[in-house]
């Protein structure tokens with residue numbers, strides 16, 4: 001009787017450990033920009049879209065001007081460090097360009113985001129950035 005109880009108890013433990021692993025999975029899946037989260041080709045497509053739709057305000061070198069903020073360097077990281085890529089994507093894809101918000105395709109916004117990451121010298125990887133805020137929420141913006 002006691003042995004039987006032990007066997008059941010062991011099986012329960014295995015289930016419990018399995019469930020715990022599943023619960024902690026999102027934390028394990030969270031990625032850093034240092035992992036290389038976009039591709040070279042994607043950033044190249046983004047560069048074209050950027051010069052057509054964003055450069056008029058944020059300038060060709062992404063440094064902005066007196067009316068539009070910089071999308072590169074320390075001032076940019078000061079605002080975005082510690083937030084998620086999903087939040088940045090949401091901001092771009094729902095509010096930019098200011099004269100016609102949300103007018104590009106989701107793929108184009110993702111490509112422009114890849115171009116912005118490349119311009120900020122984050123490493124290239126083997127997989128394209130996804131084009132939904134949900135999928136991008138697990139990627140944290142951090143400079144190291």
Ligand code: HEC
Pocket residue numbers: 050053054055056057058067068069070071076079088091092095096097098099104112
């Ligand atoms: C007509 C000018 C204009 C165009 C075109 C434009 N922007 Fe902006 N953008 C602004 C202004 C002004 C702000 C600051 C106000 C705000 O945050 O809403 C801004 C803010 C931003 C921010 C937030 C920056 C920060 O650090 O707070 C991002 C990211 C951005 N723009 C990306 C883009 C992208 C990508 C495009 C092209 C699809 C684009 N913008 C096109 C004027 C423009």
